Amino acid sequence: MTESVPKTRYDLGMQALHWATALAIVGAFVLIQVVEGLPKGDSRTFMMGLHKSFGVTALALVLVRVAWRHVSPPPALPPMAPWIETTSRFGHVALYALMVAVPVVGMVMSWSGGRPIAVFGLFTLPDLLPPNPALKKGAEEVHEVLGNAILILAGLHAAAALVHQYVLKDGVLARMLPWGAKA
Template identity: 40%
Template structure:
């Protein structure tokens, strides 16, 4: 049985707080943007200035994503608004599982990104402002394995994020339960 969020909470509490909403959409934009950058440069010849620029942007935005992810997780665990579940039964289990899996994969992707860059043995700069030091020396022979895993996790995140978005649209247009509106406005 599906339970409406508006029935489960007063109307003024039916939305996530503004910070949670900003973190959610910033995460979505960064994940998609990082994926697109990597896919675009894969079509460019190695060593070209455009490919190097896209890789540099990917690294810098990846570091931004890592910071946003840590802040988002800390906010969610400490101060973020808790809303009652929008659904019951298998929809609740699927929703909880999807969120947990996305968080785990994003955390893994951040770790893999750092490991991959360190395994490449190349500078790891944030928009040219500062370099990230190598904290864990990684054998260069491991870079293909780590890079392949980084790519697989990226595709998995994109597919799950698409399913997550489709679920939000399903809730909005078919179930009409207000789930999507909870993440669209803090007011």
């Protein structure tokens, strides 16, 4: 009888999904910063389309990540103080909630503003809502607040990973790096 070795690292699929999601979120953020500096016109419309494409991509990646977690559960956390573990779990749940909410609210904003959501010019999402200026305005405000919240939380997430790696030296960051120590 062979004894199974406990899983200490995320598999390559989850690592790829994690970093692809991070890139999509950073890409959406950078693009909206560019959009805000552009005058109305073709360039602004093009960049806004890219921003939406990155948002839809981030949402799709998160949904795949949620499914993947059920197929390939994450490794157990290394021993740590209970408050750190609780904070970590809360932070991850909040990040997942925001990674779904931000693009969904962005889609509501587009649809209620009568604007299509084309994804990298490959396909256009069906309009699920009729134009509604009041809903668009509310969604726009919520999208901005949640977008800022995800950036703050993602920054704290990255800072915590670095603290784990370089201060606590517990290997938490290495679990999500393809080249990380096999622990």
